[in-house]
Amino acid sequence: xxxxxxxxxxxxxxxxxxxxxxxxxxxxxxxxxxxxxxxxxxxxxxxxxxxxxxxxxxxxxxxxxxxxxxxxxxxxxxxxxxxxxxxxxxxxxxxxxxxxxxxxxxxxxxxxxxxxxxxxxxxxxxxxxxxxxxxxxxxxxxxxxxxxxxxxxxxxxxxxxxxxxxxxxxxxxxxxxxxxxxxxxxxxxxxxxxxxxxxxxxxxxxxxxxxxxxxxxxxxxxxxxxxxxxxxxxxxxxxxxxxxxxxxxxxxxxxxxxxxxxxxxxxxxxxxxxxxxxxxxxxxx
Amino acid sequence: xxxxxxxxxxxxxxxxxxxxxxxxxxxxxxxxxxxxxxxxxxxxxxxxxxxxxxxxxxxxxxx
Numbered sequence: 001x002x003x004x005x006x007x008x009x010x011x012x013x014x015x016x017x018x019x020x021x022x023x024x025x026x027x028x029x030x031x032x033x034x035x036x037x038x039x040x041x042x043x044x045x046x047x048x049x050x051x052x053x054x055x056x057x058x059x060x061x062x063x064x065x066x067x068x069x070x071x072x073x074x075x076x077x078x079x080x081x082x083x084x085x086x087x088x089x090x091x092x093x094x095x096x097x098x099x100x101x102x103x104x105x106x107x108x109x110x111x112x113x114x115x116x117x118x119x120x121x122x123x124x125x126x127x128x129x130x131x132x133x134x135x136x137x138x139x140x141x142x143x144x145x146x147x148x149x150x151x152x153x154x155x156x157x158x159x160x161x162x163x164x165x166x167x168x169x170x171x172x173x174x175x176x177x178x179x180x181x182x183x184x185x186x187x188x189x190x191x192x193x194x195x196x197x198x199x200x201x202x203x204x205x206x207x208x209x210x211x212x213x214x215x216x217x218x219x220x221x222x223x224x225x226x227x228x229x230x231x232x233x234x235x236x237x238x239x240x241x242x243x244x245x246x247x248x249x250x251x252x253x254x255x256x257x258x259x260x261x262x263x264x265x266x267x268x269x270x271x272x273x274x275x276x277x278x279x280x281x282x283x284x285x
Numbered sequence: 286x287x288x289x290x291x292x293x294x295x296x297x298x299x300x301x302x303x304x305x306x307x308x309x310x311x312x313x314x315x316x317x318x319x320x321x322x323x324x325x326x327x328x329x330x331x332x333x334x335x336x337x338x339x340x341x342x343x344x345x346x347x348x
Contacts, residue, residue: 081341083339108321112314
């Protein structure tokens with residue numbers, strides 16, 4: 001892997017992990033478009049990917065550091081008390097626990113079988129288009145709901161436990177390369193009557209323990225004998241992914257104040273269709 | 286319910302250690318130790334213990 005390739009992958013990971021456009025899908029499609037060949041099972045490549053994910057997770061923690069401090073305090077207080085109070089932070093803390101369990105179960109048990117999809121560019125492109133349709137459908141259903149007189153947005157702290165679990169399950173769809181974790185979680189949140197702000201915030205907070213735990217468990221790969229060859233690239237790549245991810249969250253949290261998912265849907269649809277056409281024409285493989 | 290939570294905690298911890306020592310291989314992609322499976326089931330075990338704590342408290346407040 002050259003330095004240019006490493007830096008492009010780092011920026012791609014940092015941005016696409018949080019934008020609802022599927023980071024997994026992009027790390028398959030963009031190298032295919034550029035005719036870059038990587039052995040995804042190579043220890044040096046795996047170590048590099050671990051560093052990028054760690055960088056993204058640290059950016060998420062840094063951006064929501066005040067929220068996390070309140071959430072962890074509230075969680076510890078409720079466990080010490082052995083009782084739930086009316087504190088919204090406590091409620092959000094337990095919603096994060098409830099939402100993380102299904103995605104952790106799905107991730108641990110299904111990640112291996114789902115890896116088979118990574119080899120097919122055409123399949124990833126189809127999933128990316130499906131991701132677009134999910135976002136369009138979510139926005140359409142949401143707007144139809146808002147049209148109903150009885151419907152009002154629900155604050156995150158008032159989302160039910162079942163709702164928290166449903167958003168967690170929706171995140172699990174992102175195991176498929178091309179389906180976005182944040183996109184599916186935001187759509188699930190919108191359908192459960194959260195507004196865009198809260199749905200995005202819940203999605204980003206939910207992503208933090210998952211990305212952090214998944215990358216922290218893989219940290220030993222960074223110190224594997226073969227990995228020393230890419231340690232410098234992994235270090236710089238991790239920092240670059242963190243900076244890009246931080247900028248992406250800052251942008252997206254502002255974006256969802258007044259915009260919706262549709263522009264990302266159009267992007268996924270057009271990019272997915274273009275990649276599918278190129279894959280069917282055997283221009284990319 | 287407290288007994289159920291306790292049983293679940295015990296089951297989750299046993300499963301966690303079976304994965305850690307490589308005895309249990311269900312749902313794994315390669316043979317050997319499975320730290321991520323261990324962490325997942327250990328966390329579920331801890332959550333079951335927290336559930337017991339919450340139940341003890343609600344029973345006490347009902348009395």
